[in-house]
Amino acid sequence: MTDAPTEPDAELEPRVWLVPTPVGNLGDITLRAVEVLRGADAVACEDTRRSGALLSHLGIRKPLVRLDAHTMGRAAAVLEKHPRLAYVSDAGTPGISDPGAELVQAAIEADIPVEVLPGATAFVPALVLSGLPTGRFTFEGFLPRSGRERKERLEAVATRAETSVLYESPHRLAATLRDLAGVCGPERAASVTRELSKKFEETVRGTLDDLAAHFAGEVKGEIVLVVDGHAASVEPASPEAYRAEAAALAAGGHAARDIRDLLMARGLRKNDAYALALQVTSAASPGHETS
Known part of the structure; x- marks a missing residue:
């Protein structure tokens, strides 16, 4: 040639x-x-x-x-x-x-x-393999490793209605799955695909809690993580149910920001979740730091 x-x-x-x-x-x-x-x-x-x-x-x-x-x-x-x-x-x-x-x-x-040129990419096959909704999705790429920007990006995944697609390195996968379970709720559906098109290609589907346990040990290969949107996996609760859950969390000593994140994972809008978190933490402990 x-x-x-x-x-x-x-x-x-x-x-x-x-x-x-x-x-x-x-x-x-x-x-x-x-x-x-x-x-x-x-x-x-x-x-x-x-x-x-x-x-x-x-x-x-x-x-x-x-x-x-x-x-x-x-x-x-x-x-x-x-x-x-x-x-x-x-x-x-x-x-x-x-x-x-x-x-x-x-x-x-x-x-x-x-x-x-059109051609190979990792996130499209992984998205289709996940079995999660593909009509609308957001590609997140790699999350920041730490800090405020990472928290904000995790919160965005938790509250987004459409499917989210992320890249992750093998040695950070377990920590990211744990973080996602914390903000999205442990029962949020997700999948992990690794080693696409190679001999040991694998796709594991389940809840974020299941996946965090499955990939707690050593992991190899290129990783694509797909997370279901909250609208598909969380039934919005009534205002009374949100308030009762928030009050119980505040009584258990949770900070306002943590309560907000958990309420958002249950389907409550960010502004409403934060307002309710402030209310219940103030009621539980007057003068409590809420920021």
């Missing part, structure tokens, strides 16, 4: 291609992806060793340029040197939870046309 340019490349104008690569099974590479990789001046990537192995498997020899989260600042210089540039991430579609989106912005600023 020769690395001849493909038909769209015959004009030899500057262009950036975002080329999806397999998330596991190398057979998932598309014919068009191979053609574009052959016709590009160079291939930019997150990891030259990993992408070099893929190109070698495909019989393609091209200059490899590292463009990851730490080196994306030199994207303009790379585009100037290699005006017909293909970009691949470690796996899946570039621009989804990786620096590919920044390369697109750099190309647009340089007035260079951008093409995004």
Whole structure:
């Protein structure tokens, strides 16, 4: 095989291609992806060793340029040197939870046309495999590791009516499942898919409590976590039931913020949940800190 340019490349104008690569099974590479990789001046990537192995498997020899989260600042210089540039991430579609989106912005600023090829991605198969509603969903990507932003994102998942899809690393999966069970309620339906398209592909479905117990030990592989929306899994309670539950939590010593989160997980709107939490904690302990 020769690395001849493909038909769209015959004009030899500057262009950036975002080329999806397999998330596991190398057979998932598309014919068009191979053609574009052959016709590009160079291939930019997150990891030259990993992408070099893929190109070698495909019989393609091209200059490899590292463009990851730490080196994306030199994207303009790379585009100037290699005006017909293909970009691949470690796996899946570039621009989804990786620096590919920044390369697109750099190309647009340089007035260079951008093409995004359709192809492999992890979250769509995992969403379908979950068995949860797919008509509307929100892709959360990776959650922040800690802090206020993580709490806010977890709360968003808990109160969202549609399905949520998240990426997570193996060593943080158990903690994230526990955190989600805390804000969504332990009975919220969810699924975990790992090692998509590989020999040991696995999808486990159940409640967040079940999944937290199942994945409490060592976990390997790329992880996609899918969480049901609250409207599908929680029947809104009556105002009296919410108040009784909130009062019981306050009597048990729970802080207003914790009560708010639990009420939201039961289907109560955020503002109403917070107002009720303040009321019951003040009644239970005058002068109690509520923030």
